[in-house]
Amino acid sequence: MAEQDWKTSKRTFAAVSLPTLFWVLLFFLVPMAIVWLYSFGENRGLTDIDISGTLDNYKRATEWLYLTIFGKSFAVAALVTLICLIVGFPVAMAITFASEKWRPWLLLGIMLPFWTNLLIRTYALMMLLGTQGFANKGLGALWEGTSWIKTLVGLQPLPTWEPVQLLFNNFAVVFGLVYVHLPFMVLPLYAALDRLDRSLIEASLDLGAGHFRTIMRIVVPLAAPGIIAGVMITLIPALGAYLTPDLMGGTDSQMIANVIERQFKKANDWPFGAALSFLLIYAMFILIAIQSMRKKVPEVR
Amino acid sequence: MALFARAPIAPLEYSRTLWMRLWVGAVMVFLYAPLVVLMVFSFNDSKRNVVWRGFTTKYYEKALGNDQLVEALINSLTIAALATLASLVLGTLAAVMLWRFRFPWKGAIDGTISLPIIVPEICLGVAFLMFFAAVGWPTDLVWPFNLGAITIAHITFCFPFVTMVVRSRLASFNREQEEAAKDLGASEAQVFRDVLIPHIKPALVAGALLAFTLSLDDFVITYFTSGPDTITFPVKVYSMVRFSVTPEVNAASTLLIILTVVLTFIALKAQGVKAIAETH
Numbered sequence: 001m002a003e004q005d006w007k008t009s010k011r012t013f014a015a016v017s018l019p020t021l022f023w024v025l026l027f028f029l030v031p032m033a034i035v036w037l038y039s040f041g042e043n044r045g046l047t048d049i050d051i052s053g054t055l056d057n058y059k060r061a062t063e064w065l066y067l068t069i070f071g072k073s074f075a076v077a078a079l080v081t082l083i084c085l086i087v088g089f090p091v092a093m094a095i096t097f098a099s100e101k102w103r104p105w106l107l108l109g110i111m112l113p114f115w116t117n118l119l120i121r122t123y124a125l126m127m128l129l130g131t132q133g134f135a136n137k138g139l140g141a142l143w144e145g146t147s148w149i150k151t152l153v154g155l156q157p158l159p160t161w162e163p164v165q166l167l168f169n170n171f172a173v174v175f176g177l178v179y180v181h182l183p184f185m186v187l188p189l190y191a192a193l194d195r196l197d198r199s200l201i202e203a204s205l206d207l208g209a210g211h212f213r214t215i216m217r218i219v220v221p222l223a224a225p226g227i228i229a230g231v232m233i234t235l236i237p238a239l240g241a242y243l244t245p246d247l248m249g250g251t252d253s254q255m256i257a258n259v260i261e262r263q264f265k266k267a268n269d270w271p272f273g274a275a276l277s278f279l280l281i282y283a284m285f286i287l288i289a290i291q292s293m294r295k296k297v298p299e300v301r
Numbered sequence: 302m303a304l305f306a307r308a309p310i311a312p313l314e315y316s317r318t319l320w321m322r323l324w325v326g327a328v329m330v331f332l333y334a335p336l337v338v339l340m341v342f343s344f345n346d347s348k349r350n351v352v353w354r355g356f357t358t359k360y361y362e363k364a365l366g367n368d369q370l371v372e373a374l375i376n377s378l379t380i381a382a383l384a385t386l387a388s389l390v391l392g393t394l395a396a397v398m399l400w401r402f403r404f405p406w407k408g409a410i411d412g413t414i415s416l417p418i419i420v421p422e423i424c425l426g427v428a429f430l431m432f433f434a435a436v437g438w439p440t441d442l443v444w445p446f447n448l449g450a451i452t453i454a455h456i457t458f459c460f461p462f463v464t465m466v467v468r469s470r471l472a473s474f475n476r477e478q479e480e481a482a483k484d485l486g487a488s489e490a491q492v493f494r495d496v497l498i499p500h501i502k503p504a505l506v507a508g509a510l511l512a513f514t515l516s517l518d519d520f521v522i523t524y525f526t527s528g529p530d531t532i533t534f535p536v537k538v539y540s541m542v543r544f545s546v547t548p549e550v551n552a553a554s555t556l557l558i559i560l561t562v563v564l565t566f567i568a569l570k571a572q573g574v575k576a577i578a579e580t581h
Contacts, residue, residue, distance in 0.1 A: 035427060117554070119535045284421065
């Protein structure tokens with residue numbers, strides 16, 4: 001049955017549409033419009049903001065300092081997405097081809113961290129990565145072991161182990177973001193792989209292609225929509241991440257969200273913060289536009 | 302000899318090959334080890350939280366005796382409950398609207414409804430900060446009305462997720478059931494209550510779980526909309542983490558993890574693992 005025209009039952013349509021439309025207008029579009037307007041304003045005094053239509057905020061955002069932060073945020077988000085894809089793809093494959101009994105539990109295993117509080121997960125990771133944490137102790141034990149083996153074969157032992165700084169640097173930010181976003185990548189990948197026609201994989205294997213070749217030439221192209229969805233679902237929140245770089249990053253690992261936050265809390269420059277926010281939103285739109293353009297390519301061929 | 306009695310691995314049984322198992326096992330360790338360590342160390346009798354010094358539950362007593370922390374937790378649960386209820390209603394209505402009707406500007410409205418999912422949290426937080434400042438939202442209301450601003454913000458980013466989940470479930474609804482009900486004399490409201498709602502129930506459970514956990518989880522948007530009297534659990538934990546890493550934070554976190562797991566299992570009991578997994 002086709003969709004019903006709204007005019008045929010106006011009262012029902014009004015009942016289901018008005019609450020939502022009202023809410024979206026008042027509590028989403030209006031706040032966004034305020035941010036947009038403020039981004040063309042300037043500070044007059046401490047709390048007074050004059051919307052004068054100036055483009056100074058956007059001009060300031062193109063200063064080298066902010067451009068590098070934008071560039072760095074993109075680089076970090078892209079790296080995180082790539083690592084999530086490499087780590088997550090085999091996991092999604094394993095879930096897809098697991099036995100009926102195991103599959104729901106594996107899925108649950110991936111989803112449970114996704115449901116656990118982001119702040120708690122970040123904190124848990126901070127505990128583990130601290131200079132006194134287990135990650136350092138494990139590395140230390142490895143180091144001692146290597147040193148011991150070297151003395152065993154008659155070589156000079158390694159110098160004594162110094163705890164490495166795993167926290168408060170760029171490494172920690174990437175590691176933390178991968179930790180937080182991995183479930184985001186695995187779930188859409190699984191959804192795409194699950195829909196795959198298995199006889200195609202069997203045919204490829206029968207015709208003599210190896211497993212790796214089958215995956216690269218058959219599975220990946222067929223699962224491309226899911227892979228792109230996973231990439232977007234990981235890339236977009238990673239680009240706007242605030243908490244992980246704030247808690248786990250050092251002074252040089254600020255991402256764009258941290259700069260925006262500073263404009264509203266410490267620097268108290270709302271118009272500039274609003275301009276940066278909208279630049280981030282435009283960046284999202286461009287990413288989504290690229291994705292929807294890619295979607296149309298196979299139809300053309 | 303049991304090792305050799307097993308059926309040989311078929312080509313497509315990827316999950317039975319050794320390296321796949323190792324990979325999945327390593328990922329699970331990566332995902333869960335930090336949480337397990339956090340929970341174990343909440344029982345550690347040491348202030349510096351580094352070396353194991355014996356079992357104690359005193360940090361649970363301390364966390365539960367911390368009035369601010371308990372208040373923050375109650376605030377968070379209240380907001381999450383309210384936001385979940387409202388998101389279920391709004392989300393379901395939106396899903397029904399988009400699924401059932403054809404109307405002008407449909408594409409644009411559809412896109413706008415799912416926009417809060419895409420817009421970065423920080424931008425949404427900033428927008429609510431400016432919005433509530435611009436309309437002069439009162440900040441000196443009594444509990445629970447002082448949580449209004451945060452709850453509104455949470456509903457805005459939670460209900461699109463409910464819409465998404467419910468809509469995918471509605472796609473499998475057979476409209477002939479609706480027609481049959483109408484032929485038998487059911488009114489529009491009765492059809493909605495007795496035919497449509499039972500069909501989308503798994504999606505409602507999944508959507509409610511999603512909305513509740515998203516609301517409970519949110520730090521960034523709440524950070525921008527909360528005032529000094531309306532601290533939520535994540536905001537409180539954040540300030541504690543910034544200040545120092547103490548077992549008290551571990552204890553509080555463990556309690557919230559247990560709450561999440563319990564909620565998940567209630568939802569699973571209601572719908573089964575598969576239904577939840579599929580609607581996700």
